[in-house]
Amino acid sequence: MRTSYTRYTIVLGLILATGLGAAAARLQRAEPVIPPVSQLTSGTGWQVTDTYAPAGLPYRQWQLRDTAGHQALLYVGASARSVPAMAWNGELGYEGAGYAVSHDGERRIALSDGSSAAVSLAHVQHLSDAQVLLYAVASPRGVLTPRLQSLAETTWDAVGGDAGPYYVVRVAVPAGTSDRSATQLASTFLGAVLPKLVADAQNP
Numbered sequence: 685m686r687t688s689y690t691r692y693t694i695v696l697g698l699i700l701a702t703g704l705g706a707a708a709a710r711l712q713r714a715e716p717v718i719p720p721v722s723q724l725t726s727g728t729g730w731q732v733t734d735t736y737a738p739a740g741l742p743y744r745q746w747q748l749r750d751t752a753g754h755q756a757l758l759y760v761g762a763s764a765r766s767v768p769a770m771a772w773n774g775e776l777g778y779e780g781a782g783y784a785v786s787h788d789g790e791r792r793i794a795l796s797d798g799s800s801a802a803v804s805l806a807h808v809q810h811l812s813d814a815q816v817l818l819y820a821v822a823s824p825r826g827v828l829t830p831r832l833q834s835l836a837e838t839t840w841d842a843v844g845g846d847a848g849p850y851y852v853v854r855v856a857v858p859a860g861t862s863d864r865s866a867t868q869l870a871s872t873f874l875g876a877v878l879p880k881l882v883a884d885a886q887n888p
Contacts, residue, residue: 774819815858849884
């Protein structure tokens with residue numbers, strides 16, 4: 685009986701030590717650097733017309749225009765930890781600015797590497813300004829969406845000390861006269877950006 689108690693005590697001690705070690709590693713890990721926008725938009729035909737890079741905050745935002753005159757707003761944030769990344773909601777900034785949100789759930793998009801991924805889709809509107817939002821998380825495991833199905837992967841990563849970086853990514857496109865066209869435009873652009881961020885997350 686004493687041998688069994690001793691064994692359990694050793695196992696619990698190892699679990700506790702592992703958890704403390706993972707927590708210490710997370711505290712010491714520096715926040716990842718967001719890749720330059722030129723890397724993310726390379727080969728897409730999109731050009732930067734304006735940049736928003738707040739000092740001290742782990743995100744960047746770029747206003748872009750393609751050769752046909754379409755506009756898009758690209759947002760990329762970075763975290764060394766999985767839980768904050770998966771807790772991020774791509775609609776919050778718009779809600780804070782007074783936009784009404786109509787969430788349409790998820791959409792599967794084609795990625796430029798030949799694969800596909802599910803991403804979150806939402807429509808937001810403030811007065812006459814309507815936008816289509818597509819967003820997801822680029823991680824070492826691939827593309828994740830902030831949803832219940834990704835909870836197991838996120839929990840496992842967190843317990844293991846996280847294997848980041850994790851990039852939260854959102855593309856916003858003006859709806860104009862056609863939500864369908866705006867959604868397709870955002871899908872194509874996000875589909876080109878996500879594989880580059882996944883590759884960066886896998887090879888930090």
